[in-house]
Amino acid sequence: MVPEDGVSKIETALKGMTLNHEDIVEKIKEVFKKYGIQSPGIPAEDFADAIMKLKEYTEKYPPELRPFAEPEGKE
Amino acid sequence: MENWRLIDLGMAEPYVAQCFYEAVALAIDRGLSPNTIILVQPASPYVCLGYHQILEKEVDVEFCKKQGLPIIRRSQGGGTVYLNNDQVFYQVVASEDSKVIPHRVDELFEKLLQVTVYVYRKLGLEAEFKPLNDVVVNNRKISGNGAGRIGKAIILVGNIILDLDYDLMARVLKIPDEKFRDKMAKSMREWVTSLKRELGYIPSVDEIKKLLVEGYEKILGIKLIPSSPSEDELHIFENEVKPKHMSYEWLHMPELTHRELTIDRAVKIADGVKVIEVVHKAKKLIKVTAEVIGDKIFGYYDYWRLLYGS
Structure with a gap:
């Protein structure tokens, strides 16, 4: 990636976002455009695929073991 | 035809070999230096960590300390490598105003690595460019390359690999289980090669440098004028680049941030x-x-x- 610290721009932009593939792709493309970041061979979709694996992981936890608080009344 | 500067640093201490081009890039960005190609070999071995890597997770720091191997974080991504005088580095640093340097990174690699391919082919090997940033011989990588940018300066750095110590390359890495070291070295043997392994001998470094100069002049259509680092560059290196690279904060940057x-x-x-x-x-x-x-x-x-x- 050029510049190499473009990664931190993506990080900042994605903080607080919900794990939704389409939204993440769109946001990363927006960051690439805004800062002129080049990431040859690794398109925004690949980053989004990687990030979405987080969701798979959180979903693998049985509800009683989920380490994050669930809203009241929901599983 | 553009006139570029050629700086042959010969054998240089690890921080110069690894980081001096950043001083040249800063000088180019500040309008103090012309477009430049640096050729250099590390005078002594060191371990080079990728920009995004976490020191303690990737490098056997204790081993490096015992061996007196400096650990230097580079400004480009990629993995940890053991480097020594068995590599000839080329470092291309040019202003974005140059007419011969592509601004897109994939095009930059494609154009400049033609020179690396030229050198290996002149030495008798069937080298090929493998996108994004590799040069391969018989499907084995024979040159590692990275690109970067400092302000207006566009950078491409890479190496011609003379010989490789696979066991030491695996030894400097942090590996969860010692049993994996042999496998790691074996895997490196499978995927990475060198001039010595392919040719059975190491051509002279002077010959390699001559071919690099020829290649850059032909492929970029430039004239290379032999020169030396400027006072400005030496000052920038001593006061900005070297202190940054030697600092605890830079070496531990990912985990600190x-x-x-x-x-x-x-x-x-x-x-x-x-x-x-x-x-x-x-x-x-x-x-x-x-x-x-x-x-x-x-x-x-x-x-x-x-x-x-x-």
Whole structure:
């Protein structure tokens, strides 16, 4: 990636976002455009695929073991 | 035809070999220096860590200390490598105003690595450019390359590999289980090669440098004028570049700025907050370490490493 610290721009932009593939792709493309970041061979979709694996992981936890608080009344 | 400067630093101490081009890039960005190609060999061995890598996770720091091997974090991505005088480095640093340098990174690699291919072919090997940034012989990588940018200066750095010490390359890496070291060295033998291995001998460094100069002049259509570093560049190197690279903060940069990186896999760090590490194989490995709350990203960091032969 050029510049190499473009990664931190993506990080900042994605903080607080919900794990939704389409939204993440769109946001990363927006960051690439805004800062002129080049990431040859690794398109925004690949980053989004990687990030979405987080969701798979959180979903693998049985509800009683989920380490994050669930809203009241929901599983 | 553009006139460029050629600086042959000969054998230089590791910090000069690895980082001096950054001083040239800063000088070019400040309008103090012309477009430049640097040729250099490290005078002594060192370990070079990728920009995004975490020192303690990637490098056997104790071993390096015992061996007196300096550890230097480079400004480009990629994996940890052991480097010594068995490599000839080329470092191309040019202003974005140059007519012969592509601005797109993929085009930059494609154009400039034609020179690397030219050198290996002149030495009798069937070298080929392999996108994005490799040069291969018989499907084995024979040159590592990276690109960067400092202000207006566009940078491409890479090496001609004379010989490789596979066992030492594997030895400097941090490996969870010692049994993996032999496998790691074996895997490197499978995917990375050198002039000595392919030709059965190491051509003279003077010959290699002559071919590099020929190649850059032909392929870029430039004239290279032999010269030396300027006072400005030496000053920038001593006062800005070297202190940065020698600092604790730079060497430990990812973990200091992202403390969650020191945590493995999925760990609950507080009620409702956990840190997860996932790896995704795209064209390169993408590793994501994220602080997640529910299905929201709270803070995350990613980096990717070069997969040999990927």
